[in-house]
Amino acid sequence: MGVNLRELIPEDARREITDLRELMGKVVALDAYNALYQFLAAIRQPDGTPLIDRKGRVTSHLSGLFYRTINLMEHGIKPVYVFDGMPPEIKRYEVERRRMRREKAAELAEKAYAEGRVEEARKYSVQAIRLTQEMVESAKRLLDAMGVPYVQAPSEGEAQAAHIARKGDAWAVASQDYDALLFGAPRLIRNLTISGRRKLPGKDVYVEIKPEVIELDKVLKALGITRSQLIDIAILIGTDYNPDGVPGIGPKSAYQLIKAHGSLEKVLKILPQATFPEDPLKIREYFLNPNVIDEYKLEWHEPDEKRIIEILVHEHDFSLDRVENALQRLKKAYREYFRGKITSLDMWFKRK
Amino acid sequence: MVLELRFADARLWRYVLRGLADYLDVVGIKLHPDEGLRLKAMDPSHVMMVDFIIPRTAFDEYHVEEETVITINLELASKALRRATKNDRLVLRSDGSRLTFGLVSKGGVERCFTMPLLATKYEEIPELSLELQVQAKTLGPSVASALSILSEAGEILKISVDQEGMSLIASSELGEIEMVFSPTTGTLIDYQPPSDPPQFANTYSLEYFEFIAKVARLSETVTFKLSPDMPCEIDAELSSGALLKVYVAPRVE
Numbered sequence: 001m002g003v004n005l006r007e008l009i010p011e012d013a014r015r016e017i018t019d020l021r022e023l024m025g026k027v028v029a030l031d032a033y034n035a036l037y038q039f040l041a042a043i044r045q046p047d048g049t050p051l052i053d054r055k056g057r058v059t060s061h062l063s064g065l066f067y068r069t070i071n072l073m074e075h076g077i078k079p080v081y082v083f084d085g086m087p088p089e090i091k092r093y094e095v096e097r098r099r100m101r102r103e104k105a106a107e108l109a110e111k112a113y114a115e116g117r118v119e120e121a122r123k124y125s126v127q128a129i130r131l132t133q134e135m136v137e138s139a140k141r142l143l144d145a146m147g148v149p150y151v152q153a154p155s156e157g158e159a160q161a162a163h164i165a166r167k168g169d170a171w172a173v174a175s176q177d178y179d180a181l182l183f184g185a186p187r188l189i190r191n192l193t194i195s196g197r198r199k200l201p202g203k204d205v206y207v208e209i210k211p212e213v214i215e216l217d218k219v220l221k222a223l224g225i226t227r228s229q230l231i232d233i234a235i236l237i238g239t240d241y242n243p244d245g246v247p248g249i250g251p252k253s254a255y256q257l258i259k260a261h262g263s264l265e266k267v268l269k270i271l272p273q274a275t276f277p278e279d280p281l282k283i284r285e286y287f288l289n290p291n292v293i294d295e296y297k298l299e300w301h302e303p304d305e306k307r308i309i310e311i312l313v314h315e316h317d318f319s320l321d322r323v324e325n326a327l328q329r330l331k332k333a334y335r336e337y338f339r340g341k342i343t344s345l346d347m348w349f350k351r352k
Numbered sequence: 353m354v355l356e357l358r359f360a361d362a363r364l365w366r367y368v369l370r371g372l373a374d375y376l377d378v379v380g381i382k383l384h385p386d387e388g389l390r391l392k393a394m395d396p397s398h399v400m401m402v403d404f405i406i407p408r409t410a411f412d413e414y415h416v417e418e419e420t421v422i423t424i425n426l427e428l429a430s431k432a433l434r435r436a437t438k439n440d441r442l443v444l445r446s447d448g449s450r451l452t453f454g455l456v457s458k459g460g461v462e463r464c465f466t467m468p469l470l471a472t473k474y475e476e477i478p479e480l481s482l483e484l485q486v487q488a489k490t491l492g493p494s495v496a497s498a499l500s501i502l503s504e505a506g507e508i509l510k511i512s513v514d515q516e517g518m519s520l521i522a523s524s525e526l527g528e529i530e531m532v533f534s535p536t537t538g539t540l541i542d543y544q545p546p547s548d549p550p551q552f553a554n555t556y557s558l559e560y561f562e563f564i565a566k567v568a569r570l571s572e573t574v575t576f577k578l579s580p581d582m583p584c585e586i587d588a589e590l591s592s593g594a595l596l597k598v599y600v601a602p603r604v605e
Contacts, residue, residue, distance in 0.1 A: 018377065018396075019377075019396040021395065021396040021397040022396040022397065024396075024397035024399070025397070076397060332507065335507060335508070335524075336507050336508070336557060336559075339605070340508070340555065340603045340604060340605040341603060341604045342397075342399055342557055342601060342602075342603050342604075343399075343601045343602055343603070343604060344397065344398040344399060344601055345394065345398050345399065345400075345401055345480060345583055345599060345601045346398050348480050348481060348482055348582070348583055348601075349478040349479070349480060349481065350478060350479045350480065350481040
């Protein structure tokens, strides 16, 4: 879910990517859970139920992962997926809350389907989405077969992805959540896995969603704050570790409070009524020093055609024709952008 | 801003703008009262840069009051010009808010297409700093035909040069095609071979040469300029002194 910093991000810190070729040659660390949830929510049958194979196993996440990753690679983008590990101790309240919300939504969806209220059922079934360990394992097997690297984070995937980007091993983190910025990612790309024409939830309205890059340095500079202060603002609004934030305090008030008083400690002195499920200073400490690893390999390999067909067509009943067509695109992308590397003209520009 | 230009070959504009529309949505065209017109554009991945220069003298008529930049939607412009033939002259007219492309046929009939000018901010593309030792000059239609054949064979273009001449090679899993150009066979009009090293080969993504293939068929001559592991510069000499320079960054295998 993550913190919602949208209102706070200044316009000049945000840039729309009109053509994915702008990201050619760049390594992008994708928050795998975030992407898989997006695929599970977006790739559905008309009645709202996810795609399934003949054994009743959900395959929406594999469909999204396969076709979207190929689409990114066709534009020369080098994807690396970062998977969540164990949630940190400070997230237990939110983990429990999400579990309960999903169970409730699943019950409501079932009831709505039984009563023929399809639109309502569809809404609840999206809320009831759960990414199982089996789905995660099948996604990793597919990535392996596609020759796309993934990193298993010890804890939060976004924290690990931000760490990879901070070290310079990736150009940006891709996620719908803003948390990567709090974890110190120099750049966040939003809407990378869901760009295109999308239906607004609950409405019969379609909008064109384009990816956008948000630069941390520009955000901090424009707001005149440090990363630690940005985290303090997020804690006041509400993060994954204190989802309710401080009641009555939205992004603008939180920003003004931190700007005026300097730190969370000082703001909390004037907000004695504020309560948190976890020590807010521990939350800040976690954003600043999350549990991450340095042992990972980012290498792209030639796609293994037979294994991909085995996983998608034989195990999960995907159409052979569609998979083979996509494989041609994947192989072409690999030959063009991964076996060798295209340089950019930027290195030959005259220096001013 | 008021401008009115007349150019002898509308088809040239059709090919250049259509080729650019495959890579870009909008483009800025700079017009100078004395120096003429310059269109400089770079694809979003910064692998290819196009520098289209038409000196004032290349126009039949050239009336530009002050230095100005017009920004146009390439898709619209190329649609307007898609029926331009070799017998059509091009008229460009603008009052500052709209741009009219006029196609004047041999009989003097003018078909006009008017579109709004865009208010997008013009970003100056910096100059490249390249010293390229090899120059291989050949005929435009030969290059167009070679690139068209090569594009069917693969996605990677290898340009190999030695003391004898230049080879364009495309390969894929299916095989390899090599087109040899040399002064001895008359396929190179002019050739300055490599000095140090005496032979080398660079590779490029063939897709960026599709643009050149389209325009080369209208060019009198095309010159490839190369150095080891450097971008390739391709100069197409067009009618009436117009010049199209295309730069493509190399691949590292």
